Amino acid sequence: MIKLNLIAFYILTIFSSTAFAHTLPSPEKLEDLINNRPSSIKVYEPHMSKAMHPIEVEYVGFPAEVVLSKVFGPAWGSVDGDYEFRALDGYASRVSPSLIKKYHPYLVFQRKDGRAFKVENVHQHQKDISLGPYYLVWDNAKHKELLQEGSYGWPYQINEIVISHTIPEALVPNKKDKDAFIKEIKLTQKYCLTCHQLNGLGGSKYPNDLSESAKKMGESxxxxxxxxxxxVKENSTMPAINKRLPEKERHEIALEIYHYLMAF
Ligand code: HEC
Structure with a gap:
C-alpha cells in the first residue's frame, strides 16, 4: 500500500511539477507519503477565543515543514514567493516560507479529544464550520506575539497548496512604480485578498473586484x-480588520488600502 501511494505520488509530481500546485491527499495517505506519525499541538483557538476569554484546543496533524518539503522538494524554504493555502470555500491565505521556518505551524486534520473537527467563528457570526480536510495552526501558546494576529494565517478547509509570487505585477496599479506600493499590496493581500479579488488575483470566497467595489463607496x-x-450590515460574515490592533492602527490600515484601491 505504501509503495503504491509513493508511486502514484511520483507520477503525480512529474505531471504537475510545472504547475506548482498540489492537492493534498487524505491524512492516511499523507502519513505514508511523509513517513511521519501525526502528533499533537495545543493552541489558543483564535476563531473561538475572545481577547479576555481564551479557549484552548489540542489538534492532531503534521508539521507543515515536513509536508512542504515532501510536496515541493527539499528546497521548499527558498522558493521565490509565498505558499498560498487554498480552501474548499474559495478562501486563499498566503504565508511566507520565512514565517513557516520561524514558527513551525502544523497542518492538522482532527481534534485530540475526538470531538467534531469544527469551530464557531465568533468574529464572522458563523457556527459549526468544518475545518477539514486540513487546517493550518500556529503555536500561539508558545509564541505569544502570534496571539495579536488573531486568526490571520489560520486558513481552514485547505485542500491545495500553491506557490505564488510575493508581489504579482497585476497588483501594481496601472504600471506605476512597484516599490511605491509594496506596503499597501501586502496589507491588501493579508486583510482582503483572502476572500476578494483584484485584477483577477486573490481568493474566490467573495470574488468581486475590490477596486471596482471600493470606487462605488466614498472614503468614510x-x-x-x-x-x-x-x-453596517447585521450579522455580516465579512470580518473587521483585526480588532486586536489599536483603533488608530486599524483606521490607518483601512485608509492605506482605500488609497491603494483608488490608484487603479
Ligand atoms: C473572510 C472573507 C472576507 C475578507 C477577509 C474580506 N471580506 Fe469583504 N466581503 C466579504 C463578504 C462575505 C461580503 C459580502 C457582505 C456580507 O455578506 O456581509 C463582503 C463585501 C465587501 C464589499 C462590498 C462588495 C459589494 O458587494 O459591492 C467590499 C467593498 C469589501 N467587502 C471590501 C473588503 C476589504 C477592503 C477587505 C479587506 C480590508 C475585505 N473586504 C475583507 C468577505 C470578506
Whole structure:
C-alpha cells in the first residue's frame, strides 16, 4: 500500500511539477507519503477565543515543514514567493516560507479529544464550520506575539497548496512604480485578498473586484465598512480588520488600502 501511494505520488509530481500546485491527499495517505506519525499541538483557538476569554484546543496533524518539503522538494524554504493555502470555500491565505521556518505551524486534520473537527467563528457570526480536510495552526501558546494576529494565517478547509509570487505585477496599479506600493499590496493581500479579488488575483470566497467595489463607496463609507462591517450590515460574515490592533492602527490600515484601491 505504501509503495503504491509513493508511486502514484511520483507520477503525480512529474505531471504537475510545472504547475506548482498540489492537492493534498487524505491524512492516511499523507502519513505514508511523509513517513511521519501525526502528533499533537495545543493552541489558543483564535476563531473561538475572545481577547479576555481564551479557549484552548489540542489538534492532531503534521508539521507543515515536513509536508512542504515532501510536496515541493527539499528546497521548499527558498522558493521565490509565498505558499498560498487554498480552501474548499474559495478562501486563499498566503504565508511566507520565512514565517513557516520561524514558527513551525502544523497542518492538522482532527481534534485530540475526538470531538467534531469544527469551530464557531465568533468574529464572522458563523457556527459549526468544518475545518477539514486540513487546517493550518500556529503555536500561539508558545509564541505569544502570534496571539495579536488573531486568526490571520489560520486558513481552514485547505485542500491545495500553491506557490505564488510575493508581489504579482497585476497588483501594481496601472504600471506605476512597484516599490511605491509594496506596503499597501501586502496589507491588501493579508486583510482582503483572502476572500476578494483584484485584477483577477486573490481568493474566490467573495470574488468581486475590490477596486471596482471600493470606487462605488466614498472614503468614510469604505472605512466604516472595513473596520466594523457588522455595524453596517447585521450579522455580516465579512470580518473587521483585526480588532486586536489599536483603533488608530486599524483606521490607518483601512485608509492605506482605500488609497491603494483608488490608484487603479
Ligand atoms: C473572510 C472573507 C472576507 C475578507 C477577509 C474580506 N471580506 Fe469583504 N466581503 C466579504 C463578504 C462575505 C461580503 C459580502 C457582505 C456580507 O455578506 O456581509 C463582503 C463585501 C465587501 C464589499 C462590498 C462588495 C459589494 O458587494 O459591492 C467590499 C467593498 C469589501 N467587502 C471590501 C473588503 C476589504 C477592503 C477587505 C479587506 C480590508 C475585505 N473586504 C475583507 C468577505 C470578506
Amino acid at each position: 463609507e469604505f472605512i466604516e465598512w472595513v473596520t466594523s462591517p457588522d455595524k
